[in-house]
Amino acid sequence: MSEPSGAAVVIIGGGVTGLSAGWWLARAGVDVLVLERGIVGWEASGRNGGGATHVYSPFGLEEQRLWPQMDDLLGYPTEYQPRRIGVALTEPQWALARRWAEIGEMRGFRWESLDRRQLKELVPIVGDNAIGGTYLHFGGHANPQRTVQAYAWALQDHGGRILQHTTVTGFTVRGGRVTAVETTRGPFGADTVVIAAGPQTGLFADMLGVALPLAPARVEMIATEPIPLMPTGGVAGNGLYGRQTLRGNLVYGGGPHEWVNVPDMAAPEHPNSPLVRNLARRLAELFPGAAHVRLIRSWGGVVENTPDGLPVIDRLSDPDNVVLATMSSVGFGLSPAAGRGISELVLHGRCLFADLAALALRRFADTPPDWRERAGWVVADARLAETR
Amino acid sequence: MSRRVNEERPGFPGALRALGGVGGHVGAPHVIDARSLTGKAARPDRHVPLVVVGAGPAGVAAAVEAARAGVEVLLVDEHPVDNDMMAMDVPLYFGGRMQPAVRNRSLMLERVVESNPALAAAAEAGVDVQVGTYVWAAFVPGPTFRELDGPLLGLADERRSWLVGYERLIVAAGARDVVLGFPGWERAGVMGAHAAAALLTRYRALAARRMVVLGSGEVGLRTAALAVKHGVEVAAIVEVADAVRGDDKAARALADAGVPILTSHTVREARGRTGEVESVVLVSVDGEAKPITGTEREIACDTVCLALGLAPSVELLALAGARLRFSSALGGWVPEIDGSMRTSAAGVFAAGDCAGVHGGRLGDADLARSQGRLAGLAAAESLGALRPAALSALRASAAVPAAAGAEVHGHWRAWLRSLIQAGGWDVNVCQCEEVTRRELVETRPPRYLAWDSAPMSARNLGTLLRDGPINQDQIKRLTRAGMGPCQSRRCREQVGLLLAEATATPVERIPLPTFRPPIRPLPLNVLWPADEPPAMREDWVSWFGIPTQFSPHWEAGMAIDEPTAHGRLIVSEE
Ligand SMILES: Cc1cc2nc3c(=O)[nH]c(=O)nc-3n(C[C@H](O)[C@H](O)[C@H](O)COP(=O)(O)OP(=O)(O)OC[C@H]3O[C@@H](n4cnc5c(N)ncnc54)[C@H](O)[C@@H]3O)c2cc1C
Numbered sequence: 001m002s003e004p005s006g007a008a009v010v011i012i013g014g015g016v017t018g019l020s021a022g023w024w025l026a027r028a029g030v031d032v033l034v035l036e037r038g039i040v041g042w043e044a045s046g047r048n049g050g051g052a053t054h055v056y057s058p059f060g061l062e063e064q065r066l067w068p069q070m071d072d073l074l075g076y077p078t079e080y081q082p083r084r085i086g087v088a089l090t091e092p093q094w095a096l097a098r099r100w101a102e103i104g105e106m107r108g109f110r111w112e113s114l115d116r117r118q119l120k121e122l123v124p125i126v127g128d129n130a131i132g133g134t135y136l137h138f139g140g141h142a143n144p145q146r147t148v149q150a151y152a153w154a155l156q157d158h159g160g161r162i163l164q165h166t167t168v169t170g171f172t173v174r175g176g177r178v179t180a181v182e183t184t185r186g187p188f189g190a191d192t193v194v195i196a197a198g199p200q201t202g203l204f205a206d207m208l209g210v211a212l213p214l215a216p217a218r219v220e221m222i223a224t225e226p227i228p229l230m231p232t233g234g235v236a237g238n239g240l241y242g243r244q245t246l247r248g249n250l251v252y253g254g255g256p257h258e259w260v261n262v263p264d265m266a267a268p269e270h271p272n273s274p275l276v277r278n279l280a281r282r283l284a285e286l287f288p289g290a291a292h293v294r295l296i297r298s299w300g301g302v303v304e305n306t307p308d309g310l311p312v313i314d315r316l317s318d319p320d321n322v323v324l325a326t327m328s329s330v331g332f333g334l335s336p337a338a339g340r341g342i343s344e345l346v347l348h349g350r351c352l353f354a355d356l357a358a359l360a361l362r363r364f365a366d367t368p369p370d371w372r373e374r375a376g377w378v379v380a381d382a383r384l385a386e387t388r
Numbered sequence: 389m390s391r392r393v394n395e396e397r398p399g400f401p402g403a404l405r406a407l408g409g410v411g412g413h414v415g416a417p418h419v420i421d422a423r424s425l426t427g428k429a430a431r432p433d434r435h436v437p438l439v440v441v442g443a444g445p446a447g448v449a450a451a452v453e454a455a456r457a458g459v460e461v462l463l464v465d466e467h468p469v470d471n472d473m474m475a476m477d478v479p480l481y482f483g484g485r486m487q488p489a490v491r492n493r494s495l496m497l498e499r500v501v502e503s504n505p506a507l508a509a510a511a512e513a514g515v516d517v518q519v520g521t522y523v524w525a526a527f528v529p530g531p532t533f534r535e536l537d538g539p540l541l542g543l544a545d546e547r548r549s550w551l552v553g554y555e556r557l558i559v560a561a562g563a564r565d566v567v568l569g570f571p572g573w574e575r576a577g578v579m580g581a582h583a584a585a586a587l588l589t590r591y592r593a594l595a596a597r598r599m600v601v602l603g604s605g606e607v608g609l610r611t612a613a614l615a616v617k618h619g620v621e622v623a624a625i626v627e628v629a630d631a632v633r634g635d636d637k638a639a640r641a642l643a644d645a646g647v648p649i650l651t652s653h654t655v656r657e658a659r660g661r662t663g664e665v666e667s668v669v670l671v672s673v674d675g676e677a678k679p680i681t682g683t684e685r686e687i688a689c690d691t692v693c694l695a696l697g698l699a700p701s702v703e704l705l706a707l708a709g710a711r712l713r714f715s716s717a718l719g720g721w722v723p724e725i726d727g728s729m730r731t732s733a734a735g736v737f738a739a740g741d742c743a744g745v746h747g748g749r750l751g752d753a754d755l756a757r758s759q760g761r762l763a764g765l766a767a768a769e770s771l772g773a774l775r776p777a778a779l780s781a782l783r784a785s786a787a788v789p790a791a792a793g794a795e796v797h798g799h800w801r802a803w804l805r806s807l808i809q810a811g812g813w814d815v816n817v818c819q820c821e822e823v824t825r826r827e828l829v830e831t832r833p834p835r836y837l838a839w840d841s842a843p844m845s846a847r848n849l850g851t852l853l854r855d856g857p858i859n860q861d862q863i864k865r866l867t868r869a870g871m872g873p874c875q876s877r878r879c880r881e882q883v884g885l886l887l888a889e890a891t892a893t894p895v896e897r898i899p900l901p902t903f904r905p906p907i908r909p910l911p912l913n914v915l916w917p918a919d920e921p922p923a924m925r926e927d928w929v930s931w932f933g934i935p936t937q938f939s940p941h942w943e944a945g946m947a948i949d950e951p952t953a954h955g956r957l958i959v960s961e962e
Contacts, residue, residue, distance in 0.1 A: 039862055046865065056940040075843035077833050103940050145865040146833065157843055164856040217424075217932070218532045225873040225909060239928045246836055247821075247868065254930040256425040260532040271533045272525070272905050274430035274540065274551055274917075278924060281916035294909040296873050302532065309937030329932065358941050376419035380426055380534040 004163055006189030007033035009346055010181050011196060012168045012204065015045035016144075016332055017325050018196035019151035019162075020339020023074075025346060026160030033190075034155065034162040035183060038267055041148025043198050045332065047270065047301030049221065049241045049253050050147075052333030053084050053100075053139025053234075055107045057311075058354045062337035064109070067140055070336055075157065076150035079143035079246055086134040087119065087126055087237030087286060097134045097237065109138035123235050125227070127288030133237065141234045141243045144332055151335075167265050168197070170207060177321045178208070192346050196325040199262045199304040205324060210316060213367050214304045214326060215377040216262050220272050221253035222279045223297040227290060238286040240279070250290060252283050259377045260302065270300035303329035307364065307371055313338065314361040315345045324361065423933035428924050429535040430917070432553035436462040436516075438767050439541060439554040441523050441704060443467075445753040446740025446760035447560030448506040451515045453764030453782075454558075457773040462552065463510060464521045466908070467590060468496035470546050477874045478909060479701070480586060481565050483579025484664075485691055487593040493520075493546075496591055503590045521545055524915070525905035526557070526708040528733070539708070539735070542905065542915075549915045556735045556767040559705050560760060563698035563719065563741035566881045568804055570811045572658030573692075574819055577665030581611040581695035588618050596691035600668050601625045604649060605799075606747035608695035609634040612642055615693075623689045625649045626670055628677060628806045629799065634747065654806035656684060658692050668692050677806035696803055697796050699881055700742045703903040709733035714896035716795035718744030720881070721900045728766035728783070729759055735770070737763040746793025797885070797895045804885050817886055818879040820872020827867060828883065829890045834868050849890050858887050860901040870901060873909050 009025055011018040014036030025032045034040075052067050054060050070078050086097030101111040114133040119126055122135070152162055163185070172180040172187060180187040195204045205212035226248030233244035242252030255275055262268050276298045284291040306312055306328045316322045323345050327338060341351040350356075372378050420426050440451040443465035451463040466479060471491045474482045490496055500519060501507055511517045525542035527533075540551045565580030572578070581601070587594035599620050601612045604627035612622045625642065630652045632639045643649060653670050656679065660666035672683035700719050702712055710723040710731035722744040723731045729739050739759040762783060769779040807815075813826035821834065830848045833839045852858065860883060863869065869883050870876035876883070880901065888895040906915065931937070 039856065039859060054938075056938050058941045060941075075841050077837050077839040077844075079837065106940065106942075149866060153843065153847060162855065224912070236930075239930045241930045247834065247871075255928050256423060256428055256924070257932060258425040258533065258535050259421065260534075269530050269532045271530055272527070273425070273533060273536065274525075274527055274542065275425070276525075276905060277430070277542075277549065277915050277917045278920060278928075280912040281920070282928070284912040284916060291913040292911050294873060294911050295906055295915055296875055296909045297871075297904050298906070299904055300532075305932060305934065305937075309932060309934035328937070330937065374419060376421040376424070376426075 004161075004185065004188070006180065007031045007161065008191045009033070009194065010035065010188055010190035011194040012181065013195070013197035014040040014152065014162060014164065015043055015196060015198055016041070016148055016151065016335035017327055017338055017342070018194065019148060019155060020335045021194055021196065021325065021342035021346070022160050023151050023155040023158065024340045024343035026155050026158035028343065028347065030347070032155070032160040033188060034160070035166045035168050035181065035188065036162060036164045037167045037265065039164055040152045040162060041145060042267070044301045044303045045148050046145045047221070047299055048144045048332045049251070050141045050144050050243055050332060051241055052080070052141055053136065054330060054333050055104045055109065055138065057334055058356055058358055059334045059337035059341060061107060062340065062353055063334050064138055066336035067142070070142070074150040074154040076146070076153055078147040078150050080140055081142070081233055081243075081246070082140040083232055084136040084139040084141070084234040084236070085114070085119075085122060085232050086136070087123065087130050087235060088132055089129050089238050089285065090131070093237060094132055101134045101136055104136060104138050109136070111136045111138070122232060123230055125230070125287040125289030129285065129288065139234065143245065147332075168204075169265065173208070173319055176319055178319050192321045192323070194323045194325060194342060194346065196342070198326070199268070199302055200265055201304065201324060201326045203265070208316070208319060208322065210324070210361070211364070211369075212312060212324060212326070212361065213307050213364050213371055215259055215372050216268070216302050216304045217257040217259050217329070218270065218300050218302050219253060219257045220275050220279065220298060220300045221251060222276050222283070222295055224250040224290070225294045225296050227293055238282050240282055240286055250283065250287070250293065252279065254282065255279060259372075259379055261379050262302065268302045270302060272298045272300050305329050305377070307367055307375065311338070311359045312361050313341060313345070313356055313359045315349060422923075422927045423929050425535040428921055429537075430540070430551055432540055433550040435553040436460060437554070437771055438462070438556045438558065439464065439552060440558045440560060442560035442562055442740065442742070443504065443507060443517070443519065444560060444562055444740055444756065445506070446756040447558070448510050449757040449760030450558045450560060450739055450764035450767070452510050452513045453761045454768045454773070455510070455514045457765070457768035459768050459771055459773045461514075462516045462518065464518045464523055464543060466520070466522045467586070468493065468500045468520055473908070476909060477878055479564070479877070480583035481567055481580030481694070481878060482583045482587065483691070484576030485579050485584070485595045486587060486591070487595045489593045490591060496593075499592055500590050522908045522910065523704060524549070524908045524910055526704055528707075528709045530709070544908070544910050544914055547914060548918065549910065554735075556737070556771060557708055558737040558739060558763045558767055559708065559742055560738070560740040561701040561704055561742040563745045564701050564877060565694055566697045566699050566800060567694055567878045568696060568800070568807055568882050568885075569815050569817060570655045570657060570807050571815050572660070572665070574816065575658055575660050575665045576663055577660075577690050578658055578692045579694065581607050581693055582698065584611055584693050585614055588614055594618070594620070596620050598623050598689045599691040599693050600687055600689045601693045601695050602655065603627065603695035603697065604629075604639065604651070605633040605695070605697060606635065607697060609638040609642060611693055611695045612647055613638065616642070616645055616647065622647045623687050624670070626653045626655065627651045628654050628673060628803050630675070633799070654679065654803070654810050655692070656810045659686070665690055665692055671810055673806050677802050677809065679806070679810040696800060698741065698745045700745055702742055703907045705731060705736070705738055705742065706903045707905060707907065708736045710736050710738065712900060715744060716797045716896070717746055717793040719746060719796060729763035730766060737767055739763040746796065800881070800885055801889060804882065804889060817882055818869040818872065818876075820874050821868040823867050823869040825886060828863065828869050828886060831863065831866050833866070849887070853891055858891050858893055858898055860884055860887060860898055863887060864901060875907065875909060876901065
């Protein structure tokens with residue numbers, strides 16, 4: 001292997017955000033290099049629920065426009081499936097499901113209300129505890145692991161490069177610009193740098209003297225053995241998000257998160273907790289017809305949140321050749337659009353297809369440094385945190 | 389801790405500004421995120437100083453030794469496992485060769501207990517013995533999991549699950565058969581040697597009349613002898629190497645009993661008109677494990693028993709945080725242990741086959757027992773139940789004999805090469821997910837996606853290898869090999885060996901795929917908790933419960949609040 005060299009655009013982090021941005025740039029003929037600490041998609045991007053229904057976002061319309069084309073655009077399967085069904089077991093749950101639907105309607109999408117009978121026809125495993133639901137003619141879901149790999153391969157097919165098992169450790173800053181990123185494999189020169197390192201994005205911002213308020217948290221999901229395919233796999237409710245995969249597994253998450261710290265660049269652990277039992281319970285409540293189905297797997301993931309739970313996609317003014325990109329724990333579904341937006345920030349200094357003002361960093365200018373403590377978003381046991 | 393509910397909605401960042409107005413930080417109220425795990429972490433239904441998992445010779449010896457030292461011990465073993473679990477080839481490769489009697493749970497309980505007199509002795513020594521009980525997880529606090537006071541085990545029977553806290557854990561979970569496939573290995577009747585032994589001796593419910601045994605090492609010879617003893621006809625022992633690998637005397641005894649041993653042979657196919665095995669086609673191989681055409685022979689049998697070797701059952705050890713290392717002479721991935729059977733995880737010990745298994749050790753129950761005693765003593769001592777001096781005296785009497793095995797993976801690779809050459813590439817490597825050897829090395833997306841594209845066809849293990857070392861978890865995600873209900877018990881080793889073979893990588897360089905809970909496939913309505921703390925239900929949200937997270941960007945301030953979320957902060961003053 002020849003000595004790896006720098007690139008016009010160096011992207012830190014091979015999750016969906018960095019890979020999608022890299023893919024859009026490579027498609028545009030830009031010389032791009034993605035540096036990934038481990039294997040592409042090994043963090044949140046390969047561990048999420050695969051949901052792609054975020055019409056509320058500035059990227060929402062582009063998300064909805066792009067997903068049905070992604071398999072073709074990438075040349076690899078993402079397992080994207082259109083449409084979503086919301087199941088309600090209580091009146092408040094139904095109100096929430098309708099709320100989601102109405103937000104879609106405001107953007108021009110169609111939806112229908114379902115009574116119990118209609119719901120049971122579409123989702124045979126719901127029970128008599130369901131009071132109704134929603135059928136969204138928009139939204140959808142895909143397979144995160146397949147999607148991550150599809151981005152990575154498509155990026156390479158367009159001439160982009162990915163270096164796995166390469167940890168970025170710092171920057172060389174000269175004349176108000178980042179001229180190189182430093183890594184465990186030596187420095188890589190760059191004209192522009194995109195920081196899409198998930199929970200670690202805040203550490204990198206810090207190195208550049210920029211305060212990016214981010215709190216990492218651990219979340220969990222469960223997966224059952226396959227059951228017969230339902231006509232629509234994108235069914236959720238009862239405080240769960242998830243889907244039936246095209247293989248037939250029910251894959252769901254939800255419930256309490258645990259605020260954690262990621263003090264360095266090392267990969268965090270992703271353990272499960274006894275919460276998997278509570279998830280099992282809620283899934284069986286949602287689908288009484290599947291209560292006897294076996295759980296065969298569970299996993300955890302670490303995501304990061306900004307104080308308002310919205311992404312920060314912004315180009316810094318100083319140094320002026322750096323783009324920050326954190327999706328604040330909701331970045332899988334939006335990734336086709338977010339990556340495109342980031343590529344435009346790199347190429348044009350602004351996003352051409354959407355107004356990203358709401359996602360600018362300056363909204364946190366007044367956020368106090370101890371915001372996590374004030375919000376209660378801190379690790380459980382500070383004493384333990386110190387001894388570990 | 390007194391809890392006061394702050395009725396004000398947090399709605400960041402507005403709330404942050406409001407909070408910013410709280411002023412003086414000293415003595416500022418301690419805020420808890422009501423939607424987080426804080427205060428909701430599961431509590432154990434029971435707490436025991438020492439739990440021993442596995443009631444084989446090692447586990448029983450460990451439990452008895454610790455109980456004698458005055459430690460309260462819980463000994464759990466999953467046998468008898470229920471019929472549904474057996475039908476999934478969990479925890480052993482039963483291959484559908486159970487007699488209908490296994491559905492009779494009380495009868496099986498009786499037999500399993502009867503077949504293991506040591507259990508009664510353990511109960512007499514004061515050990516709390518629970519059989520028919522699965523251990524499906526270990527939960528351990530860690531850097532990203534602090535909401536747990538101490539380690540827990542998830543236990544379950546066929547009706548419910550519960551949590552047990554422990555101070556010390558001794559894992560004596562035994563070993564599992566190494567499985568390599570061939571055309572027709574999906575048929576009922578293809579099974580593993582360990583499962584055959586369990587069905588013969590513990591359940592007395594093996595539904596086999598005429599068996600062909602694959603492998604002439606210690607496992608193969610013992611399985612054949614056991615089968616003969618229980619009146620099962622052994623039609624042949626098949627060995628890919630050019631000589632018997634196990635003990636000469638044992639081989640001669642079998643030959644004298646009329647059991648043919650076919651060396652330099654491999655399997656071409658298991659046949660049958662129904663879903664059952666009715667015969668197996670064997671073929672001679674040359675020095676390169678290549679089949680010699682024209683040498684096929686078909687042998688009638690209802691069972692093909694894979695006795696190629698054993699892999700230590702390390703899944704619980706891995707979940708409990710024990711570091712694993714690769715040792716081919718010990719069967720593959722084994723826990724790092726010290727002279728007292730201590731693993732790298734605090735308070736966790738390993739004993740018996742799960743600490744490493746090889747031919748010379750097989751059937752040497754004394755060795756397993758000494759390891760168990762050592763672990764039991766060391767656990768007791770670490771709990772303060774024994775004085776160190778007493779321990780060293782006892783330790784001398786329980787010393788583990790140094791037993792070095794031979795490396796096994798080279799032999800398994802020879803078997804695999806012969807099976808590939810005899811059976812081809814279009815043979816399932818993963819039965820649950822129906823992934824063939826070819827699909828694995830071509831990293832094909834699963835067939836149900838019916839995906840074809842030029843770029844996809846250009847991708848394979850070779851192109852992946854250019855991007856970094858082969859990782860079995862990554863291959864799993866792409867091909868689904870190992871993602872099925874048997875939880876990769878039937879394919880973990882063969883996928884690893886095939887990846888090694890196809891990429892010319894030493895097996896030990898392929899990282900062990902991760903284990904995740906539940907390590908036994910249990911139904912949702914068994915795993916679910918009977919009751920939950922009210923906060924778990926009341927504050928449950930699907931995702932964080934940050935009101936501004938999903939609010940429409942075009943209507944500033946419009947918040948989406950999940951119904952179970954109360955949009956509140958809990959403030960406590962201490
Ligand atoms: C359980 C779970 C369920 C979810 N469900 C959904 C859902 O249904 N829909 C949805 O849209 N979103 C969902 N999400 C959120 C979504 O997965 C994430 O927002 C998204 O994957 C973020 O992608 P990313 O590329 O920004 O970050 P990441 O996936 O975290 O990627 C960052 C990458 O940077 C690398 N990195 C970090 N530090 C360094 C360094 N120093 N040097 C080099 N590389 C480094 C990491 O290894 C990692 O691969 C879920 C997340 C989880 C965990």
